[in-house]
Each structure stands twice: as structure tokens, then as C-alpha cells.
Amino acid sequence: MERKKVIVSERIADEGIELLKTELEVDYRDGISREELLEIIDQYDALIVRSVTQVDEELIRRAKRLKIVGRAGNGIDNIDVDVCTRYGVIVANTPDSNTISAAEQTISLLLSSIRNTAWASEYLKGGTWDRKPFRGVELYGKTVGIVGLGRIGSMVATRLKAFNMRVIAYDPYISDERFTRFGAEKMESLEELVKEADFITVHTPRNEETMHMIDERILGLAKEGVRVVNCARGGIIKEEALLKGLESKKVLSAGLDVFEKEPAIDNPLFQFKSVVVTPHLGADTFEAQKRVGENIAEQVIKALKGEIVPNLVNLPAMLKDELEYLKPYITLAEKLGNIYYQMEKSAVSRVELTYSGPISSNETEILTVAFLKGLLEPVMGDKVSYVNARLMAEDRGIKVFDHKEEQSPKRYKNLITARVFDHERELAIEGTLSRARFPLLVEINGYETESNLEGYLLVVENEDRPRVIGPFATALGDEGINIAGMKVARKTKGEKAIMIINVDNKVEEPVLEKLSQLDGIVGKPILLQL
Ligand SMILES: NC(=O)C1=CN([C@@H]2O[C@H](COP(=O)(O)OP(=O)(O)OC[C@H]3O[C@@H](n4cnc5c(N)ncnc54)[C@H](O)[C@@H]3O)[C@@H](O)[C@H]2O)C=CC1
Numbered sequence: 292m293e294r295k296k297v298i299v300s301e302r303i304a305d306e307g308i309e310l311l312k313t314e315l316e317v318d319y320r321d322g323i324s325r326e327e328l329l330e331i332i333d334q335y336d337a338l339i340v341r342s343v344t345q346v347d348e349e350l351i352r353r354a355k356r357l358k359i360v361g362r363a364g365n366g367i368d369n370i371d372v373d374v375c376t377r378y379g380v381i382v383a384n385t386p387d388s389n390t391i392s393a394a395e396q397t398i399s400l401l402l403s404s405i406r407n408t409a410w411a412s413e414y415l416k417g418g419t420w421d422r423k424p425f426r427g428v429e430l431y432g433k434t435v436g437i438v439g440l441g442r443i444g445s446m447v448a449t450r451l452k453a454f455n456m457r458v459i460a461y462d463p464y465i466s467d468e469r470f471t472r473f474g475a476e477k478m479e480s481l482e483e484l485v486k487e488a489d490f491i492t493v494h495t496p497r498n499e500e501t502m503h504m505i506d507e508r509i510l511g512l513a514k515e516g517v518r519v520v521n522c523a524r525g526g527i528i529k530e531e532a533l534l535k536g537l538e539s540k541k542v543l544s545a546g547l548d549v550f551e552k553e554p555a556i557d558n559p560l561f562q563f564k565s566v567v568v569t570p571h572l573g574a575d576t577f578e579a580q581k582r583v584g585e586n587i588a589e590q591v592i593k594a595l596k597g598e599i600v601p602n603l604v605n606l607p608a609m610l611k612d613e614l615e616y617l618k619p620y621i622t623l624a625e626k627l628g629n630i631y632y633q634m635e636k637s638a639v640s641r642v643e644l645t646y647s648g649p650i651s652s653n654e655t656e657i658l659t660v661a662f663l664k665g666l667l668e669p670v671m672g673d674k675v676s677y678v679n680a681r682l683m684a685e686d687r688g689i690k691v692f693d694h695k696e697e698q699s700p701k702r703y704k705n706l707i708t709a710r711v712f713d714h715e716r717e718l719a720i721e722g723t724l725s726r727a728r729f730p731l732l733v734e735i736n737g738y739e740t741e742s743n744l745e746g747y748l749l750v751v752e753n754e755d756r757p758r759v760i761g762p763f764a765t766a767l768g769d770e771g772i773n774i775a776g777m778k779v780a781r782k783t784k785g786e787k788a789i790m791i792i793n794v795d796n797k798v799e800e801p802v803l804e805k806l807s808q809l810d811g812i813v814g815k816p817i818l819l820q821l
């Protein structure tokens with residue numbers, strides 16, 4: 292079979308490239324121009340970028356085969372995630388792989404800016420031994436204000452605690468418990484933080500809310516001689532405001548790894564000796580790059596096999612453990628979804644999903660998305676993916692409702708119940724996991740069963756009387772079809788019953804036709820492929 296193709300448009304670690312090569316055809320084009328990428332992107336199933344490649348609508352529209360954009364790193368401000376979602380393209384990143392390096396770079400920028408390390412080094416190498424211009428300040432006993440106490444902000448907090456600093460933080464989106472855990476005093480506003488901080492370091496994503504969040508007004512409220520660090524994203528501290536602050540000496544030093552415009556070559560901030568700059572090196576350590584490269588390669592390979600990947604950006608965020616726990620339920624939901632269009636040929640108008648039992652305490656959106664993906668796959672093929680299944684369902688006028696119940700109504704601990712409606716009828720199915728954690732169908736339209744949702748499943752309606760089931764099984768045998776498992780169920784004695792039969796091989800159309808002629812069989816048996 293032809294190997295799927297990935298293009299890597301920026302430098303990633305060799306370990307990542309090697310891993311990709313084990314499964315995919317790899318086109319490693321570090322620094323490829325935008326024009327060329329636009330020209331050839333339609334040949335690839337996956338694209339791996341860092342922070343330079345702009346993944347926008349123009350690119351995605353041309354990327355006819357693209358299934359995944361892998362961001363070898365954390366920030367995704369160079370990727371239009373909404374556009375990717377609309378086109379069904381997965382976006383995945385590696386948020387935990389470079390956080391230590393970014394936190395350490397923050398500390399490095401802080402220390403080197405307040406001790407004039409880079410400037411002194413330049414001076415000395417230029418042949419001047421002098422100490423006078425370089426007197427710095429200590430961290431000890433001072434207050435650092437951290438804006439954004441997420442992965443990196445919290446690591447910076449714990450590291451600066453070791454310098455005996457008072458750590459204060461502003462982050463309106465996290466719990467009080469998180470402030471306590473990282474030994475940070477909670478500030479109710481950015482204004483409150485800047486008034487108290489001797490040093491300010493920002494660790495938020497860059498978005499509409501955070502762009503220029505530290506501007507002239509906020510810096511105006513800061514202590515005289517405040518010192519700042521930005522190792523997150525250019526523009527969170529407005530460069531124009533910082534420039535004015537440095538000119539007026541309100542701001543005494545700055546450590547900057549990131550800039551409003553990158554690559555930054557002639558940035559006016561470079562004129563200040565008290566400003567230490569690095570060319571976006573926060574994640575540039577051997578350790579982080581190895582982790583990032585391997586992690587993104589693993590995710591791309593998984594995504595191209597149709598598997599769920601751990602750091603999907605355009606799906607609800609989940610903890611790794613939660614995803615591990617939910618994985619078999621994701622498969623179950625997808626297989627349940629897959630049943631409807633194999634049984635019915637009429638358009639779905641509504642889907643109602645219920646998650647009962649302990650699974651309901653999880654982020655179940657992923658299960659709903661998986662169900663919808665399974666539902667739409669028979670009609671839309673691989674155009675539907677985990678990331679656009681909800682949108683695709685909406686586009687088709689399908690109303691989707693999901694709700695959770697703490698207790699399962701049946702003897703199964705966890706249960707997924709799905710009711711799929713067309714304008715007249717309803718298909719009701721329920722599933723759970725077997726002891727071995729395989730997907731199990733436990734009810735279909737009120738008939739109880741316990742059938743593996745795997746391979747081929749024959750659903751046969753029959754009259755509930757003797758000499759129907761046996762001859763049917765014999766007829767299957769006569770056609771060379773082996774029965775792997777079989778359940779029979781009825782609601783009321785003597786009325787209609789159902790057989791649900793796992794078979795080892797495909798039952799072809801003419802055979803289904805023949806089987807439907809057997810005495811006591813109602814309608815044509817339906818073959819589900821799961
Ligand atoms: N310089 C470099 O090479 C690197 C830079 N980064 C950047 O570092 C930044 C932080 O990354 P992580 O800690 O992994 O992100 P994260 O998502 O774990 O944490 C961000 C925190 O910011 C908070 N936040 C969001 N909006 C806020 C607002 N308006 N005010 C205050 N807090 C707000 C969030 O609640 C969250 O706790 C990102 O911008 C990322 O792109 C990450 C890795 C390397």
C-alpha cells in the first residue's frame with residue numbers, strides 16, 4: 292500500500308524525523324518558502340510546523356488531502372484552528388514537551404537582564420575590564436508578578452520560590468487551589484499585580500484578550516524601575532509602551548525572547564543595553580526538541596491511522612489519564628454511531644445521546660463527536676473527522692442533544708444510549724464495554740443482547756416460533772459462513788424476535804436475499820460492518 296506523506300516545513304529534531312520515516316514518506320523541507328508550500332501542499336496527508344509557517348485558509352483550502360497539522364511546540368497562534376476545524380483538519384501540538392525549557396529560559400532572561408550579563412560580556416570581550424556600569428539587583432526578597440499561571444507560569448513560580456521571592460500571580464481562569472499549589476498569592480486584577488511587582492513576567496497565550504495587555508496604562512501603574520520578561524509571545528507586553536518605559540527609565544530592564552514581528556532584526560528595543568534579547572529560543576534545548584519531535588511524530592502517525600491523538604487542539608482539552616480511560620468508550624461511541632446508516636436509508640433529523648454511570652463525570656464531548664463521526668462516515672467517507680463531525684452534523688440539519696446521568700439504569704456500570712430519529716422512526720441502541728473492555732451492543736430497539744461490536748454483525752428479524760433459528764443457522768453454514776457468536780431476543784413470547792449474529796465473513800447481497808426467503812424470517816437480514 293502507498294505510504295502516506297508528511298511534509299515538515301521547519302526544523303525538528305532528527306529523532307522525530309526518524310520516527311516519522313518508520314511509517315510515512317517524509318518530505319523534510321526546513322525553511323520552505325510560502326509560495327512553494329502553497330504550490331505542493333495538496334500532495335500531503337500531514338503537515339508539521341513550528342512557529343514560522345502560517346497555516347491559514349489559503350493554505351488549508353489547497354491542502355486537499357491534509358488530515359493533520361502537527362505543531363511541533365506549544366503556541367498555536369500561527370495556525371487558524373477554526374479554519375482547520377471547518378475543513379476537518381486535526382490540529383495537534385506538544386504542550387508539555389518544551390515547558391521546562393521555556394521556564395528555564397525565562398529565569399535565564401530574568402537573571403541576565405537584571406545583572407547585565409550580556410552587556411558586560413560584550414564589554415569585556417571588547418577589551419574593557421570595568422564593573423561600574425553593570426551593577427545589578429538581587430531577586431532575594433523581591434516580588435515577582437506572574438501573568439498566567441499555566442504550565443510555564445507555574446514552573447517559573449516554583450523556581451523563583453527557591454530564590455526566596457514573594458510570588459504573586461494574576462490568572463482569572465484558574466482555581467484558587469492552583470495558586471496555593473504553586474505558592475503564588477492570587478491577584479484579583481492585572482492592575483493590582485503591576486502595582487506590587489518588582490519584576491513582571493508574562494506566560495499567557497497571545498490572543499485578542501492578551502495582545503498588548505501590558506500597555507502604556509498598565510506600565511504607568513507599575514513601580515518605578517520595574518523590570519520585565521517576555522518569554523511567551525511578542526506583543527503581550529506592547530513593544531511601543533515598553534520602548535517608552537525604557538526611555539523614561541520607568542522600566543529598568545527587559546528580557547525578551549519573543550517579538551511582535553518575527554524574525555525581529557531591526558527592532559528599536561535592541562538599542563537598549565538593559566534589554567537582553569534572544570531569537571525565540573525558549574524551546575531550543577536538545578532535551579525539549581527531542582521530546583517535541585518525537586511527540587509530534589507519534590501524534591501524526593496515530594492521526595493518519597485514524598486514531599485519537601492526545602493533544603488535539605480542536606477538540607475539548609483532556610488530561611492524558613482521562614483520554615486513556617475514555618479511549619475504549621470513544622471506539623464504542625463511534626461503532627454505535629456507525630450502525631444507523633447501515634440499517635436505515637432515511638435522513639437523520641435528531642440524535643439524543645445519554646452517558647450513564649461513572650463515564651458521565653468525564654469530558655464526554657469527545658464521545659458525542661465520535662458517535663457523530665461514526666454516524667456520518669457511511670455517507671461522507673473520510674471527509675468527516677473527529678474535528679468536524681459536529682459541524683458536519685449541524686450542516687446536515689441534525690440536531691444533537693447529549694446528557695449525563697450519574698447512575699446507569701441497567702446492570703452495566705457504564706452505558707451509552709443513543710436514539711437516532713428520522714422524521715418518522717427511531718433507532719434506539721445501547722452499548723457498554725465487555726470485561727475485556729471491548730465494545731458491546733446491549734440493546735437494539737428494545738431487544739436485549741450482548742453482541743461484540745466487531746467485524747460483521749447480522750441483524751435478523753424473525754417470528755418467535757420453533758424451526759426458525761436452527762434452519763437459519765444451517766443455511767448460513769451451507770453458504771460457508773461461520774457463526775462466531777449469536778444472541779436471540781424477544782419482547783413478547785410468540786411475537787417478533789430478533790437474532791444478532793457475529794459472523795466471520797462477509798455475507799454477500801444475493802445470500803442475504805436468499806436468507807430472507809427462509810420460513811419465519813421477517814424482511815431482509817441486515818449486515819453491519821463494524
Ligand atoms: N518562548 C518560547 O519558545 C515558548 C513560548 N511559549 C509560550 O508560553 C506561553 C505560555 O504557555 P503555557 O504555560 O504552556 O500555556 P498554558 O495554557 O498552560 O497557560 C496559560 C495561562 O494563561 C492564563 N491566561 C489566559 N488568558 C489570560 C489573561 N487574559 N490574563 C491572565 N492569565 C491568562 C490561562 O488561564 C493559563 O493558565 C504561551 O504563549 C506559549 O505560546 C511556550 C513554549 C515555548
Ligand SMILES: O=C(O)CCC(=O)C(=O)O
Nearest residue numbers: 341342363364365366574
Ligand atoms: O521552538 C519553537 O518552535 C517555538 C516554541 C514556542 O514558542 C512554543 O512552543 O510555543
